[in-house]
Amino acid sequence: MAGYAQTKVYASNAVTTTPTHVASLSNSYDQNISTSAELSAYSGVAILGGAYTSDIELQFSSELPAYTTSLVKISADDPILGGLLGGALSSLLGTLLTGNQIFTVDVKNSLGNVVLTGDSSVANSFATAKLRVVINDAGDYFLRITPDQNYKSIKITNKLSVAIALGITKKLNVFEAYYISGSALCGEATYTSTSATSIVNIGDAGVTDPKNVLTASTTDFSVLSIGLLGVGPSIEQIVYFEGPSNASDTFGVRLSTSASLLSAGIASNVSVVASYQGAVVQTKTLAELITLNALTMTGGAITTLYMSPGSAVDRITVRLSSFAGVAQSLNFYGVTKTLSVPGINAYTAICSGSTVSLTATVTTGTQIRWYTVASGGTAVATTNSGVAFVTPVLTSNTTYYAEQFNGSCTGIRLAVPVTVVAKPIAGVIAGEQTICLNKQPASLSSVSADAGGTITYRWESSLDDVSWAVISGETGVTYQPPVLLKNTFYRRITINTQSGIICESTPTSSVKVTTKNCMVYANPMVRQRIKSGT
Structure with missing residues (x-):
């Protein structure tokens, strides 16, 4: 059986270099996603100073292989996580909230060496396949961490901007760190984020209600929008599954758009990208998927388009690329992972x-x-x-x-x-008769018969009305028997050769042709011998 069992493996410990500024440290590794450690950062006061930061280092029981994805649930006093959710899109839109609160991430191997780092105040620091901020359907934020080297711990530091007013405290909550052992379960994706490329003169571009794609609802959806831009820029939304899929799995992507945009050719400017560990596995345009699924997409209707990448996948990206002179938008309802078609x-x-x-x-x-x-x-x-x-x-x-x-x-x-x-109708034949020996009977006629371009017939004969032999070459609706020397029975079978198979009717009722000796013998003794068969 293909493996779809999953185990959530939590960090087993946490340490801090700032214990006086971290509350409830053990909550960050108690395997309860609803409780958290609380990291405080303080801007200090004039003359007296007293500013401080805080940190926590979540540790797994053993070193994890490269490309193992860990997730860390966090929340912050400032709305910085909402800005980081957009990855490159947030930077391009100018909505990256570096403002007052800052946090950094340092991923370390078992020797304590940093193998991956991120800083919320640095543009695009959380916009790669290695490090992203993602959201689940409940609106909770997570760090999605996928180093390209082995690692054992994740250090998170809460800081404040040097420009912040004095006497301000900001808190960062760290709930839990875990990774998934096993293949992704069937169903909807678990997390999502957004991004963009090369966008200028942005106008109304962006992704609204991104978390709506994480349910199976047909009424909740996100909207990918691009204003009147030149050719090239794109908006995208990525959905992530907990664990890799099996190579045989299929993904159903649910989309809709307007009839006018379909007529304008938007199907060629929408791409669906399947990836694993940051590497692209398969890319299909909406137009290609419509053809592959033998579908017709109509304006406003939700269309489910299936793709089978044939390899492990941990994320699906829906990308809307602009084409000149048309304001574009695409409704994205989500992606369902399912088993392949038999x-x-x-x-x-x-x-x-x-x-x-x-x-x-x-x-x-x-x-x-x-x-x-x-x-x-x-x-x-x-x-x-x-x-x-x-x-x-x-x-x-x-x-x-x-x-x-x-x-x-x-x-x-x-x-x-x-x-x-359907089996053909046998029909009825006629022509029962008595003839003289060595004479040819009258033709056997058809009283009723099935007919049509796929209908043929087979005639059979018998001397005892029990054992039957096919009369070679006789396929007409009527039949002319040959000269007969014995009593003979005849029947007809109707054959339908429709759809490449042969379906036969039951045989007609048999018709008997009786033969008799019609010669006249004058000698009484000869007549008696003929009569007695001697």
Whole structure:
């Protein structure tokens, strides 16, 4: 079974070099995300001085491998975290709040050497794949830390700007640090942030309500907007999953925009980017995804576009790039990670009154649930991967839906239509007759018969009305028997070759051609011998 189990591994300890200015230190590693250590910074007073900073260093029990992502929940007195959430977008928009409160991050290895650093007062310091400020659906802020070297601890220092007024205290709360062991669970992304590139004369550009993309709601969404800009600038929103996906997983990206922007060509200027540990795994334009999903996107309608990168993914970016002369906006509803669509065996149509074996193949050990509805409902069968589901006897076209299931996650339902070809009607033949030996009977006629471009016939003969032999080459609706020496039975079978298969009717009622000896013998003894068969 593919691994989707997760464990949240917390920092096991915390130390500080400023114990008198840090309250409730143990709350930062008590594995309770709702309690925090409190770091104070003070600007001092005139003449007397007394200014101070504070720090906390969260420690994991062992050194973590490079590219392991840790998350640290924090909150601050000043609204600096909201500014940092925008990454490069915040710097370009000029909304980076360096103001009064500042914090720094130093990530260290087991030798105490700093392998990654960030400073909230430095533009773009929190705008890389290694270090970001992200938000969850509850509006809580987290540091998302992904060093490219091994590390063991994260030191956070709370400071104040030198320009701040005297006698001011600002607090920074540090709740918990943890990383995820195991693959990402199915469902919605857990965190989000925003960013931008090369934006000038910004106007109304930006991302509104970013946290709305972290639920499955069809009424909550963020809006990516770009004003009347030249070609090149872009706005983007990134969603993050806790842990990497499996290579076979699929992501459903939900978007909508106006009919006028679709007509203007916005589908070619929207990109969906799948990444892992900061490296791009797959990039598709909205236009490409519409084609791949065989969809038609209409103005104002939410469209779910599926992409299967074929490799581990930990984040999806939706990017809106501008094109000259048009003010653009895109509604982003979120991204759902799900299991891949099963692969279905090739099968042909079936004749009415038959069953069909449908086989779905997915990751080894994963089960397949079979439904008769596209969503909801109760499974009509559950099979293991590679094991056939045998349908009931079918008399009309039926669509089944195959859904991968691994014990905790479900996948996209794949429609599996089964074409059922109606059996033709046998009809009625006529021509029962008695003939003289060694004479040719009259033609056997058709009283009624099925007909059409896919209909043919087969004639069969029998001497006992039990064992039947095919009459080679006779495929017409009527049949002319040859000269006969014995009593012979005939019947006709109607054949429908629709949809590449052969469906046969039941045979018609048989017609008997009786033969008799019509010669006249004058000698009574000869007549008697003929009569007695001797």
